[in-house]
Amino acid sequence: xEDFLVGLAPPLIKGILLGGLYVVIALGLSLVFxxxxxxxxxxxxxxxxxxxxxxxxMGWLGIDPFLSLVMGVPLFFVLGxxxxxxxxxxxxxxxxxxxxxxxxGISIVVQSLCQAIWTPFNRSLLTxxxxxxxxxxxxxxxLRYLLDFIGGLAVMIALREFLRxxxxxxAISAASQNEPVAQRMGINPNRxxxxxxxxxxxxxxxxxxxxxxxxxxxxxxxxxxxxISFGVIILGGLGSMAGTFIGGMIFGLTQTLxxxxxxxxxxxxxxxxxxxxxxxxxxxxxGIFGR
Amino acid sequence: MVVRxxxxxxxxxxxxxxxxxVVLALFxxxxxxxxxxxxLFPFFxxxxxxxxxxxxxxxxxxxxxxxxxxxxxxxxTMAIGTWVGVPFQVGLIAxxxxxxxxxxxxxxxxxxxRGIYFAIGTLILPEALKAWFNFWxxxxxxxxxxxxxxxxxxxxxxxxxxxxxxxxAIAAVSIFVVHIILRSRLGLGLTxxxxxxxxxxxxxxxxxxxxxSSFLIAAFIMxxxxxxxxLYSPRINPTGGFSISWLLLPLMATxxxxxxxxxxxxxxxxxxxxxxxxxxxxxxWSLFIQGIILLxxxxxxxxxxxxxxxxxGAYRFPLRLFQAAEGKIRRT
Numbered sequence: 001x002e003d004f005l006v007g008l009a010p011p012l013i014k015g016i017l018l019g020g021l022y023v024v025i026a027l028g029l030s031l032v033f034x035x036x037x038x039x040x041x042x043x044x045x046x047x048x049x050x051x052x053x054x055x056x057x058m059g060w061l062g063i064d065p066f067l068s069l070v071m072g073v074p075l076f077f078v079l080g081x082x083x084x085x086x087x088x089x090x091x092x093x094x095x096x097x098x099x100x101x102x103x104x105g106i107s108i109v110v111q112s113l114c115q116a117i118w119t120p121f122n123r124s125l126l127t128x129x130x131x132x133x134x135x136x137x138x139x140x141x142x143l144r145y146l147l148d149f150i151g152g153l154a155v156m157i158a159l160r161e162f163l164r165x166x167x168x169x170x171a172i173s174a175a176s177q178n179e180p181v182a183q184r185m186g187i188n189p190n191r192x193x194x195x196x197x198x199x200x201x202x203x204x205x206x207x208x209x210x211x212x213x214x215x216x217x218x219x220x221x222x223x224x225x226x227x228i229s230f231g232v233i234i235l236g237g238l239g240s241m242a243g244t245f246i247g248g249m250i251f252g253l254t255q256t257l258x259x260x261x262x263x264x265x266x267x268x269x270x271x272x273x274x275x276x277x278x279x280x281x282x283x284x285x286x287g288i289f290g291r
Numbered sequence: 292m293v294v295r296x297x298x299x300x301x302x303x304x305x306x307x308x309x310x311x312x313v314v315l316a317l318f319x320x321x322x323x324x325x326x327x328x329x330x331l332f333p334f335f336x337x338x339x340x341x342x343x344x345x346x347x348x349x350x351x352x353x354x355x356x357x358x359x360x361x362x363x364x365x366x367x368t369m370a371i372g373t374w375v376g377v378p379f380q381v382g383l384i385a386x387x388x389x390x391x392x393x394x395x396x397x398x399x400x401x402x403x404x405r406g407i408y409f410a411i412g413t414l415i416l417p418e419a420l421k422a423w424f425n426f427w428x429x430x431x432x433x434x435x436x437x438x439x440x441x442x443x444x445x446x447x448x449x450x451x452x453x454x455x456x457x458x459x460a461i462a463a464v465s466i467f468v469v470h471i472i473l474r475s476r477l478g479l480g481l482t483x484x485x486x487x488x489x490x491x492x493x494x495x496x497x498x499x500x501x502x503x504s505s506f507l508i509a510a511f512i513m514x515x516x517x518x519x520x521x522l523y524s525p526r527i528n529p530t531g532g533f534s535i536s537w538l539l540l541p542l543m544a545t546x547x548x549x550x551x552x553x554x555x556x557x558x559x560x561x562x563x564x565x566x567x568x569x570x571x572x573x574x575x576w577s578l579f580i581q582g583i584i585l586l587x588x589x590x591x592x593x594x595x596x597x598x599x600x601x602x603x604g605a606y607r608f609p610l611r612l613f614q615a616a617e618g619k620i621r622r623t
Contacts, residue, residue: 039407041356041414087590094593097354100410101546102589108539108582115575219575223418223535230411267426274419281412282400 009139011260012253017145019252020152021210023245025225026232027159028203034176034238035196036092038099039230042107044222046201049110050076050208051217052118055125065125065209072205080201084194092193107222114219125212144213151210152248155203160241162199172196176238224270231277234284251276303613315459319452328455332523334564335458337540339516341548341556341563342465343509344541349551350469350478351505352485354406357413358541360420361390361510362517363532367424369518370441370527374430379446383457383518390514391507398503405488421533440528443521454523461516468508469553481505485551513541536578543581547588549595558596 029043040046050072057068083106091102124130132143163169174182175192183189211217211225228251236247251273258272259265319328340358347353365386372382397416404412428437435441472478480501483491492498517537521527540563541556548559563581570577592599600606 037407039411041410087586090590091593096406097348097352098589098593100354100407101542102586104542105582105585105589108585109579112575112578112582116579120575220535223414227411227415227418265426267422270422270425271419274415274422278400278412278415278419281404281408281415 006138008260010141011256013136013139013141014145015253015256016249017141017149017252018214018256019245019249020149021207021214021248022228022232022251023152023248024155024203024207024210026229026236026244026248027155028200028207029226029229030233030236030238030244031159031172031196031203032200033233035172035179036088036099036193038088038092038096038103040106040197040200041100041103041226042110042222043200043204043229044224044226045107045110045114046076046204046222047207047211047225048217048219048222049114050205051125051212052114052123052208053205054209054212055123056118058125058127064127065212069205069209072209073202076201076205077198080198081194083201084197085190088197089190089193111219111222118219120219122216122218123212124216125209127213130213148210148214151206152245155206156241156245159199159203168192168195172199224273227277228273231273231280234277234280303617304610307613312459312463316456319455325451328451330564330568332451332455332458333567334560335455335462336516336520336523337544337564338462338556338560339458339465340513340537340541341544341560342462342469343513343516345545345550345552345556346469346472346481346505347509348542348545349555350473350485351481351502352488353502353506354410355413355506355509356410356538357416358513359533359535359537360393360413360417361513362520362537363417363420363424363527363529364393365390365514365518366521366527366532367441369521370443370525371429373444373446374441379443379449379522383515383522386518387511387515390517391511394506394510395503398506402499402502417533417535417538421529424529424533438529440526440531443525443527446522446525449522451523454519457519457522458516461512461519465512465516466557468512472505472508473553477501477504539578539581543585545595546585547595549597549599552595552597552601555595555597558600562596 025043025047028046029040032038032040032043053072053075054065054068057063057071058065061068087102087106088099091098129143133140134143134146135141163173171182171187171192172195174185175187175189175196179189182192207225215221232244232247232251234247235250236243236245254272254276255269259269262268315331318331340362344355344358347355365383368386368389369379369382372385373379377385397413401409401412425438428435431441472481480491480496483494483496484498484501488498517532521532544559544563545556546559547562548557549555566581566584567577570580573580588595594602
């Protein structure tokens with residue numbers, strides 16, 4: 001029994017730490033979903049674009065991926081603002097399905113752009129601390145997983161404070177709670193949408209760096225992140241930061257514990273999160289929070 | 292919003308389309324350049340896929356993001372079948388049947404989801420299948436199966452003409468099926484579901500059964516189209532069979548051509564095929580340009596090219612010509 005628990009500790013800790021990464025990705029998706037009721041199908045690809053951006057800056061200027069965020073975050077923010085303004089806002093006026101297809105178009109464009117510029121090979125952000133580990137008692141933990149967790153926590157708290165304390169943040173929360181009323185209070189929904197998407201893009205930039213440190217990436221590695229983060233917001237609930245955080249942990253744990261109990265099988269590790277999302281979706285078809 | 296079909300279609304249009312079909316079917320016999328067949332065959336397959344995607348998205352209101360699951364499953368069924376001695380003719384039908392069976396299995400959970408949840412729910416399945424086929428090796432030695440994939444064996448005798456005819460037949464059947472469905476009670480129920488599911492249910496439409504029938508038909512035809520594709524390029528692996536491009540092609544063809552319009556997928560598939568061959572030398576940029584075109588169409592003309600043509604009345608002139616010709620024939 002004791003051996004069992006000792007054996008269980010590394011995947012448990014790793015899963016919880018890995019959850020931080022999923023939280024960052026899911027927060028961006030959840031913000032857009034909350035305000036527009038639209039799933040940005042390209043979110044996973046935007047995360048991968050963030051990874052590539054950090055990778056390119058690293059190769060070009062030789063600076064740390066976290067420092068490259070100083071450029072990445074504003075760039076992604078502006079990009080997101082205009083993508084929403086010129087593409088998604090226009091399609092949202094037609095219908096939600098049209099907007100979904102527009103997001104799909106963005107996904108194709110981003111994927112093929114990454115492939116055209118950076119070739120389809122596997123890349124990862126090779127920093128000198130990438131493979132460092134440290135020991136907690138008997139458990140060895142890779143540093144990059146801890147960075148995921150810290151990053152997740154930091155982004156979550158920053159976003160929460162932003163939504164609570166700033167005017168724009170409150171406008172976004174208001175629009176996601178009840179749009180008609182928010183509109184009557186003088187909030188311009190299109191503007192709120194644009195800012196929400198821009199913030200979602202900055203989340204993608206941060207998530208891209210964390211993701212690139214944790215795993216390797218290639219132009220088409222986006223969709224799994226989309227699916228997992230969608231699962232996170234369904235499990236965690238919309239608008240609840242703590243819920244999103246717990247959802248992220250659950251998905252991290254599914255992956256690591258699934259791998260652990262199947263004897264390190266890659267099949268179970270890759271397929272378990274998908275099955276979890278699918279099962280949750282089929283039990284609660286409108287998501288846990290419902291509409 | 293859909294442009295309603297108000298124009299009276301003369302009977303000569305049917306005759307004209309049959310004539311086109313016959314001419315296309317004669318192509319391999321009259322010795323046209325093989326290049327033409329190689330251009331037309333992908334067009335037929337994309338057309339069949341796009342037609343079925345249009346049936347789901349345009350007429351049933353199901354934004355189904357899993358055609359690659361059907362294509363991959365059918366392709367794999369046929370490929371593995373040829374390894375255990377099943378002739379490919381049986382394999383084609385078996386592949387389509389497996390795709391339809393898969394659709395039946397997932398129908399209950401996915402139909403509980405609506406709108407955007409349905410889209411994501413269906414997007415998960417091919418990803419999971421791809422992961423599964425990356426690790427699964429039912430037959431063959433260690434150089435086949437898993438990530439490396441299978442060759443379709445025993446199809447050396449199949450000529451380009453044969454696959455061309457198969458593709459043509461499937462494309463024609465897909466057009467015919469949509470045509471028939473739209474003029475039947477089923478089509479009426481499906482469009483009612485698309486326009487408003489709750490109202491349709493309260494008017495006595497059996498939503499589940501109708502959605503299921505259109506889903507099964509689409510899965511079967513998409514499956515057989517995919518299997519024929521793997522007869523044409525006889526090698527299947529998980530990344531190719533469950534590749535997202537099997538979703539992109541029908542989606543782009545339908546949306547660019549005109550979603551919810553019968554002629555939309557035909558126009559769209561022609562454009563997508565044309566772009567594919569035109570941009571074949573540019574690698575990833577080809578997909579980039581197609582994505583940009585998709586975005587432009589979605590933003591600028593939400594009804595696609597066919598919707599635009601209907602709006603400007605581009606069909607009026609040829610239809611009037613047909614009508615005049617018909618009138619003349621009747622008088623003589």
